[in-house]
Amino acid sequence: MGDGESEDTGTTLPRRQLGRLLREERSATGMNLEQAAALVQWSRPTLSRLERGETARIRLTDVLALCEAYGMSAETTAVARGYAEQVPAKTWWHGYGDLIPVWANVYVGLESSATVLTIFQPLVMHGLLQTTDYARSLDRLFFRDHTEAELDRRIQIRSQRQHALTRAHEPTRTLVVLHESVLRTVVGDPHIMSAQCRHVADISTHDNIDLRVMPFRAGAPLGAAVPPFTIMDFARVTPGKRQQEPSQVYCEGYAGSAYLEKRTDVLLFRQAFQKLQEESLDARSSRDLVREIARRHESER
Structure with missing residues (x-):
């Protein structure tokens, strides 16, 4: 049995991909967790959990608010939206023509x-x-x-x-x-x-x-x-x-x-x-x- 297979984790691949994307976009702005969380009236731990893919419930409106706060392009925002709409999926079907484009x-x-x-x-x-x-x-x-x-x-x-x-x-x-x-x-x-x-x-x-x-x-x-x-x-x-x-x-x-x-x-x-x-x-x-x-x-x- 391989590493990471001892039990099903509470997170999912789309949730972790969303967290990585938002973390990279925040870092690109030069903001730390406290500064970014303040922009959307969150606590630092809440944003940190989202970036680690460990948030139990993700609201699309919150994700879009972060995208706007980071000045993300329409294309990258569409990718974040695609991930956010798939976050509960333990089995994730990623179609070639869906919201996650080929470049992502x-x-x-x-x-x-x-x-x-x-x-x-x-x-x-x-x-x-x-x-x-x-x-x-x-x-x-x-x-x-x-x-x-x-x-x-x-x-x-x-x-x-x-x-x-x-x-x-x-x-x-x-x-x-x-x-x-x-x-x-x-x-x-x-x-x-x-x-x-x-x-x-x-x-x-x-x-x-x-x-x-x-x-x-x-x-x-x-x-x-x-x-x-x-x-x-x-x-x-x-x-x-x-x-x-x-x-x-x-x-x-x-x-x-x-x-x-x-x-x-x-x-x-x-x-x-x-x-x-x-x-x-x-x-x-x-x-x-x-x-x-x-x-x-x-x-x-």
Whole structure:
């Protein structure tokens, strides 16, 4: 069982995201807690609890009053409103077209602060493992209206995310199960797939990465279709530090993404991953298969 999973906390992801946003906006104004609280006729402890995501009840009018006091832009105020309207949710569905815009990407912030990532991908390569050419091939299809400059920016962000796996100091511990179909489904062309498979094989040699391939012959070990998911675990809280982020499950879909943090949900996905990993090849055999598939793609050029 991962850190932050011993019990369900009283806070929620939208509530914590709202608190972070308001804290950052207050800091940008140069105001301390006392000064900011006075502007909206609050006490310092009340505002402090809101910024920590620990307020039991949040009123939208209070949030909007803070946004006005901080001089927040209409766009950022819309993000705060979106969080405020979702604060009770233990399971939060974040649609791509809802009030939280793409630039306020919740997942990227969580992923970058996670100490352990547990990933299952059944069809396409996870963003942390994608080559530039593979990523561009996917993005050109999904973001059809984007300019090349916008696609370049997305790929740059993805590359920055990937540094967490290979940095010299405390790289993110990463457990991955890829279905064999991820490696055989041609994204772009065989040349791109060959390079992508070689990249996966190479990065799987890092000590912090445990990558397994679930072969076609494993069938459906859970008896049901499983969506792509990532379990994010965070460092243990230490005395004097802010409350730790509880473990999160991120399930990605075509129309949006679900964030789950209830203990029972996290445990369910942990058990699912364990079963998927048990039905996968071991690390060495997985690497051998990835390289074999890379050679097959190369021969199809």
